[in-house]
Amino acid sequence: MKVLVTGGAGFIGSHLVDRLMESGYEVMVLDNLSAGSIDNIRHWIGDERFEFINGDMIDGETVKRALEGVDAVFHLAANPEVRISAQSPEKLYESNVTITYNLLEAMRDSDVEYLIFTSSSTVYGDAEIIPTPENYGPLKPISVYGGAKLAAEAIISGYAHIFGFKALSFRLANIIGKRSNHGVIYDFINKLRKNPNELEILGDGTQRKSYLHVSDTVEGMLHIFDHFRKSGETYDVYNLGSDDWITVKEIAEIVSEEMGLSPKFRFTGGVDGGRGWKGDVKLMLLDISRAKSTGWKPRLNSYEAVRKTVRELLGKE
Numbered sequence: 125m126k127v128l129v130t131g132g133a134g135f136i137g138s139h140l141v142d143r144l145m146e147s148g149y150e151v152m153v154l155d156n157l158s159a160g161s162i163d164n165i166r167h168w169i170g171d172e173r174f175e176f177i178n179g180d181m182i183d184g185e186t187v188k189r190a191l192e193g194v195d196a197v198f199h200l201a202a203n204p205e206v207r208i209s210a211q212s213p214e215k216l217y218e219s220n221v222t223i224t225y226n227l228l229e230a231m232r233d234s235d236v237e238y239l240i241f242t243s244s245s246t247v248y249g250d251a252e253i254i255p256t257p258e259n260y261g262p263l264k265p266i267s268v269y270g271g272a273k274l275a276a277e278a279i280i281s282g283y284a285h286i287f288g289f290k291a292l293s294f295r296l297a298n299i300i301g302k303r304s305n306h307g308v309i310y311d312f313i314n315k316l317r318k319n320p321n322e323l324e325i326l327g328d329g330t331q332r333k334s335y336l337h338v339s340d341t342v343e344g345m346l347h348i349f350d351h352f353r354k355s356g357e358t359y360d361v362y363n364l365g366s367d368d369w370i371t372v373k374e375i376a377e378i379v380s381e382e383m384g385l386s387p388k389f390r391f392t393g394g395v396d397g398g399r400g401w402k403g404d405v406k407l408m409l410l411d412i413s414r415a416k417s418t419g420w421k422p423r424l425n426s427y428e429a430v431r432k433t434v435r436e437l438l439g440k441e
């Protein structure tokens with residue numbers, strides 16, 4: 125089977141590429157290297173089952189070329205920054221909705237059978253049911269990022285039903301691990317390297333979310349994809365996260381401890397009742413019972429995933 129991974133040079137994408145290559149797939153990566161890095165995939169360059177296209181999905185022709193001979197597309201290319209929702213909504217629309225539309229249009233003239241999309245927990249907004257199941261609704265995202273992910277999910281479902289392919293969306297919790305180059309752990313490490321005595325925490329520190337290590341994420345995606353292929357469904361949606369959650373203040377404590385520091389925490393107070401930024405979901409825990417019913421389960425809980433990620437980013441493991 126030949127698969128295309130869009131965003132395959134990025135954080136989650138490159139871990140997925142590793143797993144696909146190790147499993148014997150032919151893998152094509154399409155990435156514009158805006159957030160991703162060639163260093164994340166360099167170890168596969170030269171392998172005859174691997175190909176890299178340095179290209180931008182905003183150009184429909186580039187997308188069409190990348191689909192040649194491809195059986196399944198893992199669509200991970202995206203701008204992952206919820207926090208730019210207020211300043212640059214157009215960037216989030218373009219990198220989450222427009223490029224997904226370009227992919228779907230290109231798929232009409234291709235032999236691609238499956239599309240697997242990485243959506244986000246942010247489609248639920250401030251959910252009133254926690255843990256939040258896939259059938260929770262009505263969905264009211266509170267950020268442009270979450271809205272763009274939901275729009276992408278919706279057009280994928282529509283195209284799948286009309287144009288005869290199968291599609292699967294994963295609503296991901298906060299994914300962390302080696303090669304992540306944004307997000308709370310990455311930010312805290314950088315802030316403490318600049319000033320070991322004080323750590324600025326955006327918001328009031330009580331933001332509580334579920335974190336999933338990237339190794340569990342990639343394993344879950346492939347396991348559930350396998351299950352989905354046997355199900356005969358045209359379109360399906362799965363939450364992917366861990367069973368517990370952790371506050372930003374607790375993350376700050378773990379980062380400080382692993383760095384051997386005891387900084388003073390300075391809370392900015394944030395916006396809208398202690399959020400880090402406008403559109404920051406304060407409480408997020410996904411109901412992952414559907415994912416677990418397929419036989420997958422996370423190996424690490426949120427606390428373990430955070431500690432392992434801190435150690436990985438510090439080069440300790």
Ligand SMILES: O=c1ccn([C@@H]2O[C@H](COP(=O)(O)OP(=O)(O)O[C@H]3O[C@H](CO)[C@H](O)[C@H](O)[C@H]3O)[C@@H](O)[C@H]2O)c(=O)[nH]1
Pocket residue numbers: 203204205206207243244245246296297298299306307308309311312324325326327331333372399400401404405408
């Ligand atoms: O310096 C910082 C950085 C972050 N935070 C807080 O840490 C929490 C996590 O922030 P991240 O930037 O790590 O992650 P987000 O929750 O904004 O979003 C992440 O998880 C989402 C799904 O849950 C999306 O998939 C998204 O792409 C991914 O970045 C937030 O509550 C934020 O307020 C701080 O207090 N200080």
